[in-house]
Amino acid sequence: MDKIDRKILTLLQRDATMPVAEIGRKVGLSTTPCWRRIQKMEEDGIIQRRVAVLDPVKVNVGVTVFVSVKTNEHNDSWMRKFSGVIDEFPEVVEFYRMSGDVDYLMRVVVPDIGAYDTFYKRLISKINLTDVSSAFAMGQIKYTTALPLDFAIISDDDK
Amino acid sequence: MDKIDRKILTLLQRDATMPVAEIGRKVGLSTTPCWRRIQKMEEDGIIQRRVAVLDPVKVNVGVTVFVSVKTNEHNDSWMRKFSGVIDEFPEVVEFYRMSGDVDYLMRVVVPDIGAYDTFYKRLISKINLTDVSSAFAMGQIKYTTALPLDFAIISDDDK
């Protein structure tokens, strides 16, 4: 991956509908080589997919809750089971295995507190969770799907 | 918004490259009305944008850190300043104002612990933060940009 690829990714992370010809123009390439680079990055899995991003408030999931879970079950099979349960809940949009005193952290999106309570009851009915604590977000100040590309590995033969 | 719109959104959240004709076929509509519905949802801001989603590991930001901030400055102007500082950091991909004992929570993506330390130093040099604590994720088990549409408001005249 070189500087041009990074520029292409920057543009596509911002707007995936941009025509290849225009991307090429912005990065100083003609259509074909630019298209080939994009194609390769898709094959390599650098570009995973192209998705529509919706307005959370307008689809009535304006409330984010961070749910911390502590457990005594520190084995792989339990994690897989937990993971499988979480997969069934579309309200859970992010799920992490943590280091430190919390074992798992998930981000849940719901319309309001009441809906969160419903979610919570459904969750604990599916799997036994020892210690769960919920932190409510009062507002989303920043949210982006665009990853920083400043750390991406640049091939040597690139000025 | 009716059931068909929800189906369209479900498809577009999964894959925004799907041709309108195919979407129409899947939801039981011909091309034009399907295209118009999508157009309208874009105008209404329900569909905010279409973006490329990249693989975090492959662009070398495989480590997620959740940073909790407590502060004594509970006024709007300070929040705006903080918000402005955060905007300058592409490593911060999410930023929330919280209720409870933590005031702000952000998700930061970096290549490794060392890069997080660099980020942390740069951050506290830009703004005075009283109480900051960092929690490292050992792994991302689930991440989706797709919001649940089960809560979306359905217009009455829809079976």
Place this chain on the structure above:
DNA sequence: CATGAAAGGGCCCATCC
């Protein structure tokens, strides 16, 4: 008023240089 059918223009993508 919402849907469907058909036509034009633009873009993707393959081939060749």
Place this chain on the structure above:
DNA sequence: GGATGGGCCCTTTCATG
């Protein structure tokens, strides 16, 4: 990496219930 061309898809216009 660049240029040309065919084919598909988006987008508009017109017709229909």
